[in-house]
Amino acid sequence: MRMRDVMAPARAVMADGGGPEADPEPLRLRRLRGEGYFEVPAAERLGRCRSVKEFEKLNRIGEGTYGIVYRARDTLTNEIVALKKVRMDNEKDGMPISSLREITLLLQFRHPNIVELKEVVVGNHLESIFLVMGYCEQDLASLLENMQTPFSEAQVKCIILQVLKGLQYLHENYVIHRDLKVSNLLMTDKGCVKIADFGLARTYGMPPKPMTPKVVTLWYRAPELLLGMATQTTSIDMWAAGCILAELLAHKPLLPGTSEIHQIDLIVQLLGTPNENIWPGFSKLPLVSQYTLRKQPYNNLKHKFPWLSEAGQRLLNFLFMYDPKKRGTAKDCLDSSYFKEKPLPCEPELMPTFPHHRNKRVAATNAGIESQAKRGKP
Incomplete structure (x- = not known):
């Protein structure tokens, strides 16, 4: 996954995957050039990231400085993963810099003794971005x-x-x-x-x-x-x-x-x-x-x-x-x-x-x- 693929959903409205969600309102974003807004087609609102709805949350396994962690099952592969929700409590301008740094670095790493970031998944609300990590007991x-x-x-x-x-x-x-x-x-x-x-x-x-x-x-x-x-x-x-x-x-x-x-x-x-x-x-x-x-x-x-x-x-x-x-x-x-x-x-x-x-x-x-x-x- 390339970094631009990770960043695409950060500009969209996303969800926390905490249960059944209502259909999201049409997503309108301010134009970077010129004035006014444009509407994002429903099929493209998640960018190139998967939806968190494709993961079954099994239980909550922790909460700390940077986010909440769930043990979850990838419904496509049946793999057990750790699903870390990025904490966005006080962020007004996008993702926390600590999370961006973590994502940028971990996407580059592949080593048996470094925790694995498999992908970034999103939902329907801006504050709902998840890191899919390799699960450790x-x-x-x-x-x-x-x-x-x-x-x-x-x-x-x-x-x-x-x-x-x-x-x-x-x-x-x-x-x-x-x-x-x-x-x-x-x-x-x-x-x-x-x-x-x-x-x-x-x-x-x-x-x-x-x-x-x-x-x-x-x-x-x-x-x-x-x-x-x-x-x-x-x-x-x-x-x-x-x-x-x-x-x-x-x-x-x-x-x-x-x-x-x-x-x-x-x-x-x-x-x-x-x-x-x-x-x-x-x-x-x-x-x-x-x-x-x-x-x-x-x-x-x-x-x-x-x-x-x-x-x-x-x-x-x-x-x-x-x-x-x-x-x-x-x-x-x-x-x-x-x-x-x-x-x-x-x-x-x-x-x-x-x-x-x-x-x-x-x-x-x-x-x-x-x-x-x-x-x-x-």
């Missing part, structure tokens, strides 16, 4: 909260390998996710992990252009963002990946800050106080002068994970390098010896399944929105 945040037995190290390796493969694909296609966290990682009942929620994602180029630093959920936010660095690189996703790996290993969030200053303090307690020697340019970061960092000369990662192998310690330290330029890339981390030593990563199809969690809020992020747990919200 659960999200990682809810699993971590509800699991009786934590993931084993072999299972953790399986999960993080898939995350790194997804990140490598994104970064090779010049996309930074900018909101990587456990609630934005989905898992199918076949153990396939998918990165979701691309509302904050951006393409990047060289040299990097300034972007707002107020991105990435606080617990997963890299130190350069906390200290006001204007430019962003793929290294902010890699810091978040390190936080996710540590959270899976420790069975709890690694850096659960309650404010930005608290977050910085937790990072310093864990990794030591940054300086110009280990992070050239650190002292010139915009917000450094606003904080008084505690004097802490030691890296305490080894004390935090005393049972972790040397290869595992090296991988965590690589992901938690203060200097973004020295931080490990997804490709670097995929080559880590940690994944080649025992316990070896289990195969995705051997990952445990959690049928008792299905169709509850654990599936709320199937279309890439935040889970209702709001873990580490910004």
Whole structure:
């Protein structure tokens, strides 16, 4: 599907597919050139998009920042999908920019570890636009909260390998996710992990252009963002990946800050106080002068994970390098010896399944929105 095919219905009057609807009024649009209006033929009012009426809503599985999500059946293919209704509450000039960005990016992606946007479907009202996404049975945040037995190290390796493969694909296609966290990682009942929620994602180029630093959920936010660095690189996703790996290993969030200053303090307690020697340019970061960092000369990662192998310690330290330029890339981390030593990563199809969690809020992020747990919200 081309982007113009997605945008065509945004200029029409659409419906939410929430049940039987009356025949819509004739659609009249203002002319872009000249004055007056023109009437859109009934056969063309949906553009090239399918109607949401072609999907049977089975149940509502979540609601978050960017929209409501339904589990639905495609009546043409009989496939079970996640149907995400785009939230249009305060929009006067069309679709939200976050949804447009998500659509634009996801239509370009085809990777087993990236959530799939199959198509955009519409109805009869302007505020009713739906994204048809591949259905996943659960999200990682809810699993971590509800699991009786934590993931084993072999299972953790399986999960993080898939995350790194997804990140490598994104970064090779010049996309930074900018909101990587456990609630934005989905898992199918076949153990396939998918990165979701691309509302904050951006393409990047060289040299990097300034972007707002107020991105990435606080617990997963890299130190350069906390200290006001204007430019962003793929290294902010890699810091978040390190936080996710540590959270899976420790069975709890690694850096659960309650404010930005608290977050910085937790990072310093864990990794030591940054300086110009280990992070050239650190002292010139915009917000450094606003904080008084505690004097802490030691890296305490080894004390935090005393049972972790040397290869595992090296991988965590690589992901938690203060200097973004020295931080490990997804490709670097995929080559880590940690994944080649025992316990070896289990195969995705051997990952445990959690049928008792299905169709509850654990599936709320199937279309890439935040889970209702709001873990580490910004």
